Amino acid sequence: MKLKELKVLTQLKLSKIYGIKESRSIFHLLLNEILGIDVINFHVHAEKKISLDSVELFNEKISLIEKEIPVQYVIGYVMIEGLKIFVDKSVLIPRPETVDLCKWIIQKKLNGKVILDIGTGSGLIALLLKKKFNNCTIHAWDNSTKALGIAKKNAEQNSLEINFDNVDILKNHDPKIKFDLIVSNPPYVHKKEKNSISNVVLKNEPNEAIFVNGDDDLLFYKAIINFSKSCLKDNGIIFFECHKETINQVKNLLIINKFIDVELKKDSFGINRMIQAKNYGYA
Ligand SMILES: C[S@@+](CC[C@H](N)C(=O)[O-])C[C@H]1O[C@@H](n2cnc3c(N)ncnc32)[C@H](O)[C@@H]1O
Known part of the structure; x- marks a missing residue:
């Protein structure tokens, strides 16, 4: 699956619950967490294919978020002003x-x-x-x-x-x-x-x-x-x-x-x- 396809799929699943804007930001948070790809690099690598393992990991997290668990709890932390702050x-x-x-x-x-x-x-x-x-x-x-x-x-x-x-x-x-x-x-x-x-x-x-x-x-x-x-x-x-x-x-x-x-x-x-x-x- 290509990165840009993963984004479409994620937004399709999440936008019913979170709206389009928030679904997009959830996608980018997960992408950064799982593949280390930030927003700018996403646009550079949108055509890149990602491994099955990564897709599976992505889907695991998405299914938790679909159950209305906040992405911050799913990832386990937030970054604020350069500090990594763990949350549960x-x-x-x-x-x-x-x-x-x-x-x-x-x-x-x-x-x-x-x-x-x-x-x-x-x-x-x-x-x-x-x-x-x-x-x-x-x-x-x-x-x-x-x-x-x-x-x-x-x-x-x-x-x-x-x-x-x-x-x-x-x-x-x-x-x-x-x-x-x-x-x-x-x-x-x-x-x-x-x-x-x-x-x-x-x-x-x-x-x-x-x-x-x-x-x-x-x-x-x-x-x-x-x-x-x-x-x-x-x-x-x-x-x-x-x-x-x-x-x-x-x-x-x-x-x-x-x-x-x-x-x-x-x-x-x-x-x-x-x-x-x-x-x-x-x-
Ligand atoms: C709105 S949260 C603020 C958390 C954090 N300071 C922040 O701004 O993200 C309120 C905090 O007050 C704590 N709290 C509630 N009742 C309290 C009490 N009686 N005495 C001390 N802390 C209390 C809660 O456990 C919670 O962590």
């Missing part, structure tokens, strides 16, 4: 808007600072910040033992030193250290939104990473802001990723809690998605 069903697949959040944070002068990532999941935020600011001390917390296992593996594989801890941020916790910066992309989707979320996400990604338990959409923001009262240094900064529908409520929450310089920012899709604020000081 115990962690949320890193989203582009979270990378936008990291790029915003990275604009700060953070050399030597002590940073905490709450709800680290795959470790995405902690890893990207440590890669940029190697002399920062980074702490990363999650209440999922499995997620922490993946995050630790990601830190090791990328040779980045991060202090991981199993912490439930909804319970009282006194770490006995103060942070210069606290960042979190917490669960922020209300359960009533389940109907509007794709099956691929609902069936595979950890629901506890996505949805807030109970009726208070702001549960995690409240807990983290409350925690920051004792653990964020004066003039320390807090960064959140937010739901576009509740970001203004998070903003109000920060203002009520005496945070200053509250700033919202759009992600690369043009959606108001992230917020930063400075701790005025509670001493």
Whole structure:
């Protein structure tokens, strides 16, 4: 079979579930993974015949993706900003808007600072910040033992030193250290939104990473802001990723809690998605 025929066949199988654009990107991810051929080289080698073994391997992966398993879990990792980040069903697949959040944070002068990532999941935020600011001390917390296992593996594989801890941020916790910066992309989707979320996400990604338990959409923001009262240094900064529908409520929450310089920012899709604020000081 020629490469270009494999592409047509793949798109035919997947476009019913994923649409044409996403099927094309899934094809190229698999091609790169299985045959080491990137998009540019695909066009150079489109007429090239591929071995039966490779076609079989390709089809094996395609049949998993047809069962609505995300390509990132099938391949087992994502590449972000030069980091290989392993993912499985115990962690949320890193989203582009979270990378936008990291790029915003990275604009700060953070050399030597002590940073905490709450709800680290795959470790995405902690890893990207440590890669940029190697002399920062980074702490990363999650209440999922499995997620922490993946995050630790990601830190090791990328040779980045991060202090991981199993912490439930909804319970009282006194770490006995103060942070210069606290960042979190917490669960922020209300359960009533389940109907509007794709099956691929609902069936595979950890629901506890996505949805807030109970009726208070702001549960995690409240807990983290409350925690920051004792653990964020004066003039320390807090960064959140937010739901576009509740970001203004998070903003109000920060203002009520005496945070200053509250700033919202759009992600690369043009959606108001992230917020930063400075701790005025509670001493
Ligand atoms: C939206 S995911 C973010 C994952 C990762 N930081 C990212 O941006 O890709 C939320 C994370 O919060 C964790 N989490 C949920 N409830 C928690 C709790 N009570 N305490 C600490 N972490 C929690 C989940 O396990 C999940 O990894």
